[in-house]
Amino acid sequence: xxxxxxxxxxxxxxxxxxxxxxxxxxxDFLKKLxxxxxxxxxxxxxxxxxxxxxxxxxxxxxxxTGPHTTGQAVDLALYGHKAFRVIQQASLGGWFTGxxxxxxxxxxxxxxxxxxxxxxxxxxxxxIWTY
Numbered sequence: 672x673x674x675x676x677x678x679x680x681x682x683x684x685x686x687x688x689x690x691x692x693x694x695x696x697x698x699d700f701l702k703k704l705x706x707x708x709x710x711x712x713x714x715x716x717x718x719x720x721x722x723x724x725x726x727x728x729x730x731x732x733x734x735x736t737g738p739h740t741t742g743q744a745v746d747l748a749l750y751g752h753k754a755f756r757v758i759q760q761a762s763l764g765g766w767f768t769g770x771x772x773x774x775x776x777x778x779x780x781x782x783x784x785x786x787x788x789x790x791x792x793x794x795x796x797x798x799i800w801t802y
Contacts, residue, residue, distance in 0.1 A: 685720030719746040744786035
């Protein structure tokens with residue numbers, strides 16, 4: 672099982688927060704996330720991992736098919752110089768194809784989004800955006 676192979680993360684960090692207890696994360700995505708975390712001397716706090724389609728539809732503008740429903744996306748509670756360092760590393764060498772930034776407001780609400788989605792007709796990749 673992929674979660675047993677991770678050095679820095681536990682399955683519970685990626686479980687859908689609606690109470691359905693589903694955790695459908697892509698192993699390759701988790702390996703990349705674990706590898707990039709190993710490059711830093713600080714923790715990555717996962718604020719959102721997998722989201723079931725129903726939950727994602729309730730809380731996100733991406734509806735039932737957003738990045739978190741694919742098991743290839745994560746939101747991390749990072750801001751300031753730590754966020755900058757992770758974004759810098761994540762964008763090098765194609766580690767991740769999508770980087771979203773929410774760096775305004777109270778520090779406790781700030782995060783970065785990382786995903787590893789493929790380019791489609793609807794989305795350009797690699798890309799970066801703000802919330």
